[in-house]
Amino acid sequence: MLLEVTNLDSGYGFLQILRSVSLSIDEGEYVCIVGPNGAGKSTTLKSIAGLVTPSNGEILFKGEPIGGLPGNKVARKGISYISESLNLFTNMSVQENLYMGAYTIKDRKLQNDQLEFVYELFPRLEERKNQLAGTMSGGERKMLAIARGLMSNPTLLLVDEPSFGLAPQLTENVFASLDILKQGGMTILLVEQNIHKTLAVTDRGYVLENGKIEIEGKSSDLADDPHVKKVFLGV
Amino acid sequence: MLQTLLKGVFEWLKSAAGITILSSIVLAIVVAMNRGPFILVNVVVMGGIMALIAMGLAMVLGVMNVAQFAHGEYFMVGSLIAYLIFTPMAEYLNQNPSPVLAFLAPLLTIFCALIGGGLAGAITERLIFRELRKRSKENWVMNTFLLTVGISVILINGHQLLFGTDFKGIVRYWSGPPFSFYDMFMSRDRVYTMALAIIIVVCFWLFMSYTRTGRAIRAVSQDEIGALMVGINLDGIMTLTMAIGCALAAVSGGCLLYMYPSYPTVGLEPLYLAWIIVILVGLGNIMGAFVGGFVVALLKVVTVEYVGAGWDFVVPIAIIIIVLIFKPSGIFGTEVRGALDK
Numbered sequence: 278m279l280l281e282v283t284n285l286d287s288g289y290g291f292l293q294i295l296r297s298v299s300l301s302i303d304e305g306e307y308v309c310i311v312g313p314n315g316a317g318k319s320t321t322l323k324s325i326a327g328l329v330t331p332s333n334g335e336i337l338f339k340g341e342p343i344g345g346l347p348g349n350k351v352a353r354k355g356i357s358y359i360s361e362s363l364n365l366f367t368n369m370s371v372q373e374n375l376y377m378g379a380y381t382i383k384d385r386k387l388q389n390d391q392l393e394f395v396y397e398l399f400p401r402l403e404e405r406k407n408q409l410a411g412t413m414s415g416g417e418r419k420m421l422a423i424a425r426g427l428m429s430n431p432t433l434l435l436v437d438e439p440s441f442g443l444a445p446q447l448t449e450n451v452f453a454s455l456d457i458l459k460q461g462g463m464t465i466l467l468v469e470q471n472i473h474k475t476l477a478v479t480d481r482g483y484v485l486e487n488g489k490i491e492i493e494g495k496s497s498d499l500a501d502d503p504h505v506k507k508v509f510l511g512v
Numbered sequence: 513m514l515q516t517l518l519k520g521v522f523e524w525l526k527s528a529a530g531i532t533i534l535s536s537i538v539l540a541i542v543v544a545m546n547r548g549p550f551i552l553v554n555v556v557v558m559g560g561i562m563a564l565i566a567m568g569l570a571m572v573l574g575v576m577n578v579a580q581f582a583h584g585e586y587f588m589v590g591s592l593i594a595y596l597i598f599t600p601m602a603e604y605l606n607q608n609p610s611p612v613l614a615f616l617a618p619l620l621t622i623f624c625a626l627i628g629g630g631l632a633g634a635i636t637e638r639l640i641f642r643e644l645r646k647r648s649k650e651n652w653v654m655n656t657f658l659l660t661v662g663i664s665v666i667l668i669n670g671h672q673l674l675f676g677t678d679f680k681g682i683v684r685y686w687s688g689p690p691f692s693f694y695d696m697f698m699s700r701d702r703v704y705t706m707a708l709a710i711i712i713v714v715c716f717w718l719f720m721s722y723t724r725t726g727r728a729i730r731a732v733s734q735d736e737i738g739a740l741m742v743g744i745n746l747d748g749i750m751t752l753t754m755a756i757g758c759a760l761a762a763v764s765g766g767c768l769l770y771m772y773p774s775y776p777t778v779g780l781e782p783l784y785l786a787w788i789i790v791i792l793v794g795l796g797n798i799m800g801a802f803v804g805g806f807v808v809a810l811l812k813v814v815t816v817e818y819v820g821a822g823w824d825f826v827v828p829i830a831i832i833i834i835v836l837i838f839k840p841s842g843i844f845g846t847e848v849r850g851a852l853d854k
Contacts (some may be wrong), residue, residue, distance in 0.1 A: 290534050328737065352743035366731050380724070381743040429743065472654030 278303045278337070279464055280325070280433055285334035285344075287317075287324040293332070295318040296488045302433070307459045309475045309496065311509070312485035318468040319361060321485065322435045324359035325466075327351035338433070353381050357431035361438045367411030371421055371472040373404055374410050378428030388428075390502045395424040398454060411424055415449035423454065434458065434465045440474070452478060470511045476500040518551060528843045529561040530801075536630065536807050543814055550696045552811045555806065557702050561764045562708030563805025566789035567716065567798055568760030574733040574796030575753040578641065579657040583761050583786055584779025585667035589632050590625040592671065595680045597621045598769070616706025622708065622766040625740050627763020637661060637754035639695065640840035642747060664779075671776040681773025705767040712763060716756075729753055733796065733829035761786075783826070792832050794842025804843070 280302045288294040293318040295510060298489055302308050310318050323329040325336055327348040336344035352358075366374050375395065379388040396403040399420045405413065410421060440448040452474060459465060469475040476482060478495045481501065483493040484505060492502060496498060499505050524530045546551050565587065572580045598621040605614055640659055650653075669780030685701040718727040732739045732749050764782065765772070772778050784794060789808050808828050816829040835843060 306548060326741070328740065347746075348737075348740035349745050351742045352741060358741050360737070360741065363740060364735045366734040368734050369727075369730065373727065377727060377739075377742050380728065380731075423744065 279339060281335075281337040282321075283335045283337075284326065285321070285324060285336065286333075287331040288318055288331055289320075289329065293300070293359070293371050295331075295486050296323065297334070298485070298488070298490055300483050300493070302464060303468075304432075305462055306462055306466050306481060307467070307479045308456075309417040309469060309479040309482045310485050311469060311472050311475055311499075313508070314349055314470075317488040318485055319368065319437055321412075322437050322466070322487075323360075323467055324357060326356060330364045340478040352429065352461065355429075355432040357426035357429055357433070359422050359437060359439070359498070361441050362426075363418055363420060365410045365418060368408050369410060369412055371413070373389070374421060374425055375402075375428050377432075378425035389401050389429075389430050391430055398427070398457060398507065399424050400510045415442055416444070416450065419443060419447070419451055420454070422468060423451070427458075432442050432464060434463055436465060436467045438468055438470060440469060440471045448474070528839050529803075532807060532843050533803065537808055540810055540813065544796025547817055548696070549694065551813055553696065553698055553702070555810045557706045557709075558813065559806035559809035560706050560713065561768055561805075562789060562809050563713060563784055563802045564709055564760050564764045565713075566786045566801040566805050567713070568757035569786045570790050570793075570796055570798045570801035571729070571733075571753060571760075572757040573790065574752055574798060575729055576641065577653060578658075578660065579653060580660050580757070581657065581745065581783065582636075582664040582667065583757070584781070584783030585664045586629050586632060586758040586761040586779070587765035587782045588667065588671060588774060588776070588779040589758075590629045590765030591760070591769050592675065592680065592765075592777060593628040594621045594625045594766035594769045595682065595774045597604060597624050598685070600680055607766040616684065619708075621685075621769075622627060622763060625766025626759050626763040629765070630759035632762070634751050634755040634760070637751045641750065641754070645750075662805065668776045668779075671774075675774075677776055679773040679775050682769055684770050701770050708767055709764075711826070712760070716760070717799075717802075725749075725752070727806045788828055788832055792842060797842065797844050800842070800844035 278301045282298060282300050285295055286293060293417055298317070298321060300308075300310075300321075302383065310321060320329060322343075323386050323401050324331045325341070327350065331344050332346065338356065341354070343356075344356060344429060348358075366377060369377070372392075375392055376388065376452045379391055387391065391409070401417060402420060404426055405417065410418065423436070423439070431504050439451045439455070445449065448471065455465060455467070456478060467475060467479060476499055479496045482494065482496045482499045483490050484506075492499065492504060494502075525534060533806065540552060540555060565583070569580055569583045570579055572583070596616065601617045601621070605617060632830060641656065642665070644659065683700050684699070687702050690699045691698040691703055692698075699748060728739065728744045728749055729752070731742070731744060732746065732753075736746065739749070762781070765774070765778075772781075785808065789801055789804040790796075792820055793804035809827045811831060812824045815824045819827065
């Protein structure tokens with residue numbers, strides 16, 4: 278197992294969001310967490326990424342405990358978190374943002390290799406490399422956030438709501454680029470509201486409700502599950 | 513191609529930044545033709561040093577979100593270190609004259625002020641702000657503001673307790689006849705400190721723009737969470753920021769020892785000026801603070817020349833009030849999304 282989360286309790290201050298969440302991801306898998314608003318999907322990702330400190334439970338990454346480490350140390354272990362609000366450096370150019378993504382890589386040549394790789398994946402970013410990140414459109418910013426997350430050459434990509442605030446066409450583009458990454462062997466943990474699309478592209482899924490994992494299984498099985506159908510699809 | 517370039521230039525000239533810079537240059541030229549070019553020299557000397565102080569303040573504000581009201585006290589620390597180091601060296605040089613050493617001694621003094629200020633800043637951050645950050649982030653702006661006022665009181669009174677209240681000054685750093693340029697005379701101290709200020713500003717700018725660490729500092733000022741996500745160690749960056757900010761204030765204190773002797777409250781005037789500049793250009797905007805240093809220096813020099821020496825604080829502040837009425841985010845806008853809402 279690449280990532281193993283066992284009995285994770287987490288939340289903000291006195292507010293407990295996650296109750297004994299357990300999940301695991303193998304190398305090369307494309308896994309999703311779906312669930313209604315406020316179920317704790319983002320909190321799960323943030324707890325893994327070290328932006329929220331878990332109060333209980335264990336997070337193992339490549340067999341090493343990473344629960345409770347600050348975000349910068351988690352990032353150095355090879356986990357890239359792409360947040361819902363993107364957290365771009367808005368007053369830096371696209372290229373500078375990308376180089377910041379490779380902050381943990383000291384070797385200039387490796388940095389440039391990664392840069393070439395993400396420019397190949399998102400040619401749009403190369404056209405705009407000198408533009409300030411804050412002046413780009415929503416879709417381009419999303420691409421930049423994903424590209425910046427890839428710059429550190431991560432083993433595990435945590436993606437939070439990539440379709441949030443995007444037009445349907447742009448959402449397709451983002452999903453397509455995640456597919457390409459998956460083909461290339463990247464391990465991805467995806468959190469999404471767009472359940473149709475998500476269950477269609479991922480291998481395996483977890484359904485999170487009120488901070489607990491309710492159902493887990495193959496994405497195709499989940500899509501046929503009567504409970505999921507009733508709660509999310511309204512049929 | 514040329515057309516788009518010209519259009520860009522015109523657009524910029526119509527922006528608040530363009531209007532300010534253009535009108536400052538025009539004002540400087542008019543005054544220089546009217547009263548003589550020495551005005552320009554005064555502006556550049558004052559402006560360079562004020563830019564140094566204000567850039568440090570802007571950086572601490574932008575990166576750490578700390579309203580630093582003890583900034584002037586690090587200026588005082590720098591001038592005190594410079595005094596304590598330079599006086600024995602000057603005495604030694606009096607007995608054993610040596611032109612090379614006489615040239616190098618002030619440079620060494622100012623370098624020590626820089627290092628001393630940086631260390632003082634790093635220690636302050638480690639002992640005070642990091643501890644606060646670990647415990648509570650609520651009301652961060654207000655709490656840190658009160659802390660800096662406390663630090664200021666401690667440093668002022670510490671100076672008074674340990675070194676007394678008398679003026680600890682020197683007559684000059686570099687002896688020798690003043691440089692003459694056309695029909696103006698400039699003392700060696702002014703020319704050398706101006707050169708030093710410019711070298712430090714350029715080094716600082718290169719550091720912030722092109723080095724990995726400088727980029728990381730800017731990244732933290734633009735998005736703390738984003739910085740954490742790409743693997744930047746926030747604690748280290750905060751300590752470094754505070755150290756650099758305080759070092760810039762201290763090196764200004766060291767450079768200006770011949771104009772401002774060291775005494776407990778010597779830092780108040782530079783502190784007010786730096787805040788005036790930082791508010792005028794937009795909170796946390798480092799490069800804006802550089803330009804603002806020269807603009808405020810020009811206003812001060814012109815006021816002293818035409819209105820009277822007692823008015824040199826009144827006119828810049830009046831102009832700032834007018835600017836803020838029309839452009840509340842400051843002349844250059846601001847990179848920081850409101851120092852208060854982080």
